[in-house]
Amino acid sequence: MDSNDIMQWMYSVYCILLAQHAMDLYYTPGSAPCRVVLLVAAALDIQLNLKELNLQAGEHMTTEFLKLNPQHTVPTLVDDGFALWESRTIGRYLIRKYNNKELYPEDIKIRALIDQRLDFDLGTLYPRFGSFFYPQIFAGQPADENLFKRLEESLDFFNSFLKGHKYAVGDTLTLADLSLVATVSTIEAAGVSLDSYPRVERWFELVKSTAPGYEQANEKGLKKFKGLVANVKAKTEL
Numbered sequence: 001m002d003s004n005d006i007m008q009w010m011y012s013v014y015c016i017l018l019a020q021h022a023m024d025l026y027y028t029p030g031s032a033p034c035r036v037v038l039l040v041a042a043a044l045d046i047q048l049n050l051k052e053l054n055l056q057a058g059e060h061m062t063t064e065f066l067k068l069n070p071q072h073t074v075p076t077l078v079d080d081g082f083a084l085w086e087s088r089t090i091g092r093y094l095i096r097k098y099n100n101k102e103l104y105p106e107d108i109k110i111r112a113l114i115d116q117r118l119d120f121d122l123g124t125l126y127p128r129f130g131s132f133f134y135p136q137i138f139a140g141q142p143a144d145e146n147l148f149k150r151l152e153e154s155l156d157f158f159n160s161f162l163k164g165h166k167y168a169v170g171d172t173l174t175l176a177d178l179s180l181v182a183t184v185s186t187i188e189a190a191g192v193s194l195d196s197y198p199r200v201e202r203w204f205e206l207v208k209s210t211a212p213g214y215e216q217a218n219e220k221g222l223k224k225f226k227g228l229v230a231n232v233k234a235k236t237e238l
């Protein structure tokens with residue numbers, strides 16, 4: 001065995017050990033919450049063992065999956081038997097596990113602002129988008145003007161949060177951006193124009209070009225989401 005063979009052997013052992021330690025991520029590519037976790041994994045430069053579930057086929061309702069997550073939602077992360085769900089919680093867990101100080105800084109005020117943006121996304125922006133858009137897509141209902149106004153109001157809120165800084169909190173990329181970009185890109189992909197929110201538009205372009213692995217982590221799944229929307233629209237227009 002020469003030194004090259006030894007290096008090759010060590011590298012193979014390293015890859016096997018790494019694969020054994022890879023965490024499982026149950027996900028579905030079109031889902032915005034799942035893309036939050038993919039964006040965090042890309043920013044941390046870690047590999048997750050991706051396990052795709054087909055929700056339409058009920059693969060999230062199996063006894064096996066319900067044992068992991070009784071709430072039957074994706075994304076669900078499983079780290080050596082420890083199961084965790086809620087995309088932003090998974091994001092914080094991974095950031096702490098890999099001891100990353102940039103995406104969720106320890107300064108209590110910065111962290112509080114990141115949490116505020118994450119809660120705004122979880123409790124206001126994404127639900128308002130969902131209640132406006134999903135009944136149209138999944139139940140064939142007409143667009144509701146009042147629900148659209150509520151969505152517009154929340155985009156306006158986000159536009160005002162961005163005043164005076166480049167990213168969602170301050171001038172560096174944080175977990176808040178990775179969460180919000182999954183939502184905002186989904187809103188845009190659903191055909192909602194961002195023209196009336198210039199700061200959101202500028203921020204969106206910035207995050208697209210600076211979030212590590214953005215294309216693979218978000219755009220790929222977004223294409224599937226767009227495909228699903230087009231498919232449902234085509235069916236309802238028949």
Ligand SMILES: N[C@@H](CCC(=O)N[C@@H](CS)C(=O)NCC(=O)O)C(=O)O
Pocket residue numbers: 031032033034055060071072073074075085086087088122
């Ligand atoms: N707040 C949750 C939302 C998760 C969620 O609702 N995921 C959807 C897919 S986008 C899901 O799993 N739906 C199936 C179900 O609830 O049974 C998160 O951010 O992880």
